[in-house]
Amino acid sequence: MAHASPKHSGTDVELARGVTLGDPIAFEALMRQYNARLFRVARAILRDDAEAEDALQDAYLNAFRHMRDFEGESRLATWLTRIVINEALMRLRRRKRESVVVPFSSTEHPTEEPTPEVVDEGAESPDDTTLRAELRRLLERTIDDLPVAFRTVFVMREVEDMTVEETARCLGIPSATVRTRQFRARALLRAKLSQDLDLAAGGVFGFAGERCDRIVAAVLDRQRSGG
Numbered sequence: 001m002a003h004a005s006p007k008h009s010g011t012d013v014e015l016a017r018g019v020t021l022g023d024p025i026a027f028e029a030l031m032r033q034y035n036a037r038l039f040r041v042a043r044a045i046l047r048d049d050a051e052a053e054d055a056l057q058d059a060y061l062n063a064f065r066h067m068r069d070f071e072g073e074s075r076l077a078t079w080l081t082r083i084v085i086n087e088a089l090m091r092l093r094r095r096k097r098e099s100v101v102v103p104f105s106s107t108e109h110p111t112e113e114p115t116p117e118v119v120d121e122g123a124e125s126p127d128d129t130t131l132r133a134e135l136r137r138l139l140e141r142t143i144d145d146l147p148v149a150f151r152t153v154f155v156m157r158e159v160e161d162m163t164v165e166e167t168a169r170c171l172g173i174p175s176a177t178v179r180t181r182q183f184r185a186r187a188l189l190r191a192k193l194s195q196d197l198d199l200a201a202g203g204v205f206g207f208a209g210e211r212c213d214r215i216v217a218a219v220l221d222r223q224r225s226g227g
Helices: 011-018 024-046 049-065 077-093 128-143 147-161 164-171 175-193 210-223
Strands: none
Touching: 011 024, 011 077, 011 128, 024 049, 024 077, 024 128, 024 147, 024 210, 049 210, 077 164, 128 147, 128 175, 147 164, 147 175, 164 175
């Protein structure tokens, strides 16, 4: 059963101050507030649920250690997203599963990818829930096939509904580049899926309450033991 989120009212700076002062309620509130976004961003880069969870835990502990550095010049969500992106990229470089890890500041060219299996409309179940679930799984697989820079921008913009400007700040790229990558990602997905992306995008990489509880518990345990 998912735990109820602890209540914390106040500004980003007040929440950060509470974390800096060692308030466990503030730290847990911060994690529960941003878990979904940060997991999805890490997942977009790493393409692996378990590794994304590990990256998120390390990013939270890093943020906890450096919370004094947060001065409110940007949104707390943006500051945390940058930390998660850096952690995920470090893991991606160590993993070296892609032949070349292209910096986010460079221009990428998508490689040819195999066309995923498209749902056969003649064999589709009439049940809308089942259909949407199948489309989400298909969309997730196809997003994973995109180049890392494209899929990261797609998740930040289309799934998390982050603005162009915030996405650009988090990734350290111009707003025009964000728009270009978003357009290219959507074009690639349309070509492969021939489906309406909006039908399933809202539920991509769903963040279940159990995963939220697991990450919070693991981070708090590591924090108590010295991280």
